[in-house]
Amino acid sequence: MQNGHADGIYDGFSSSQLFNQGVCYTYDDVIFHPGHINFAANEVDLTSNVTKNIALRVPIVSSPMDTVTEAEMAITMATLGGMGFIHYNNTAEEQLRQVLKAKRHVPGFIVTPAVAAPTDPVSKLYELKNTRGFSSVCVTDTGDLGGKLLGVVTTRDIDFINDKLTPLAEVMTTDLVTAPEGTSADAAAALLKKIKKNKLPLVNAQGELVGLATRGGFKDARNFPAPGAPSLDGNGQLRCGAAVGTRDSDRERVKMLWDSALVDAVILDSSQGDSTYQVEMIKHIKTAHPGLEVIAGNVVTGAQARRLIEAGADGLRVGMGSGSICTTQEVCAVGRGQATAVYHVARVANQLGVPIIADGGVQNSGHITKALALGASAVMCGSLFAGTTEAPGEYFMINGQRVKKYRGMGSLEAMAKGSETRYHSDTQSLKIAQGVSGAVKDKGSIRKTVPFLAQAVRQGFQDIGANSIKVAREMLYNGAMRMEARTNAAQAEGNVHDMLAFEKRPW
């Protein structure tokens, strides 16, 4: 037997013993016993399903929140082997635009190229340089990606232009080397090397700008860990999901996202998913768009899970009140400790063949290992990815710290933005906040964070003695995975202590 109970004396608890004592635990309360290692950490296979039919090499997804996931986050998550879910605190058209942008993106190319109109003034480039660090801009007839490419302006073109209102059309370079749509990132990099230019616009047969490769972008990529295989759909496009509600207008939204963008999965976004609204929506989607994966939730009990699975859910999101910005447990007195919620929902869902996503409360790699080892097939993160380069919004300063906004989707501020569709028409006239709004520190790019998180999780699985999520699952349910709850003192001991000064850098 694994984990040291060969002599018949049981050390620690099995999962079913630990989680059936009338106490709910969260990640920090629980600790695993080490198992036996007979494989390298690099050999640990984290491939796992986020829905019945979508597997991810890196089972980490970004939350559908308006300060976490728009196209840039979704593109980068999928490029790294994970996946992003576009929020729906916007119009259906805006959400579709974001999903399309992600689905059409080719990994290796610039995610959000700077594009201007020929009538835009030279000052526009200075503005782009200040706000986004760009030193050049593509000029198209519409001023947007998808418009006919007319030229490129770099800072070199405008160095000696004194009148900052001069239209870009007068200074742009029109003699351009371009590559056709469909050029691979490797071919684009090779061409840039050969032509000794900084920019390579991609154009389609109509001469419209569809993408941009830059020398800086390829050079930059070398500073990050190699991303590995991206998460792709059957057509070779990046995977991308989206959140929706359960109102009538959401049926239209889902239809648009599916018909126009082949969105991979929709999340029915609610704090309490066990409702007739969700049951009906799941049935509607599975009938109207059978190829589309539906993730329902959120739930925290086996009974809730069973109802949504029986309605046809392809995945479940688990967590109520565990999020860093959540006040649901305080305001509504309903929820569950996240480790216990993950364990119990996973037990039911795994039996019924439906994967679950542990959503909220993930603060570090150890929490991801715990969620996956306790039965989740993927984790969803908000706060961990808020404040990164890829998160929506601009950086600003608070007390000398560079920060970005992060807010709960049930905060007054977020509701005020989305209230028209979501709350205005409701019977509920008094709005009660279930989340807060604030800011988080600049965390740099997720291109660094996600690979390191995945590697730390592989290391955790190695310590547990499981070389894959499948093996961990067997150990969880046959009692081989041993664990205990930690007292407050044991938790304190597990953290850094008795240091006068130290720097805690995870990687």
Ligand SMILES: NC(=O)C1=CN([C@@H]2O[C@H](COP(=O)(O)OP(=O)(O)OC[C@H]3O[C@@H](n4cnc5c(N)ncnc54)[C@H](O)[C@@H]3O)[C@@H](O)[C@H]2O)C=CC1
């Ligand atoms: N995971 C968590 O712990 C929590 C998450 N949140 C997030 O905040 C946002 C808002 O969450 P909720 O307030 O739960 O949103 P919600 O849209 O599910 O619920 C808002 C109100 O509308 C009602 N409602 C829902 N669908 C309806 C329908 N089809 N017809 C009529 N009434 C309907 C609900 O019963 C509720 O009273 C979501 O993004 C959610 O993910 C909020 C609280 C907790």
Ligand SMILES: O=c1[nH]c(=O)c2[nH+]cn([C@@H]3O[C@H](COP(=O)(O)O)[C@@H](O)[C@H]3O)c2[nH]1
């Ligand atoms: O009680 C809540 N009020 C809110 O306003 C709110 N907004 C998001 N969420 C949920 O929190 C998750 C993100 O949690 P983390 O920041 O801990 O990753 C998300 O993925 C959601 O499940 C909310 N919960």
Ligand SMILES: [K+]
């Ligand atoms: K909370």
